[in-house]
Amino acid sequence: MLKPSIDSLMTKINSKYTLVTVSAYRARRLRENPELFQKSEKSTSVNYVGMALEEIDSEKLTYEVRDKDETTS
Template sequence: MILEPSIDKLQTKINSKYTLVTLAAKRARQIQDTKIHQVESPKAATYVGIALEEILEETLIVDPEYKMMKE
């Protein structure tokens, strides 16, 4: 079974696997709660899959100014 989108394609959009997983998980929870997504016709059957499709289509991006550090 081949999963789409592939990790190689996703890492061209977000190069950190940690960031990719965190972003997809948070977005999947939002999609689950609101039932609203930004993909025209998603191929994925799961919320995480839809979130990953959003990342691949660049409708979901990481703010480069966001810092995950404690002050």
């Protein structure tokens, strides 16, 4: 079984699309600067996507939804 599980992640972010987008964005940031990873005692991932998913699962990484008016100028 993969850790963290999709069921566990879906309790943190209720959309699979958003989950993929947030984790991919965080993985890119971690690749650029690996010391940003917030390691916990149960971290097992060695790749950046896994690290991002662990941060989401442990609620060390959150996101906010911006209004459409904020993103278009």
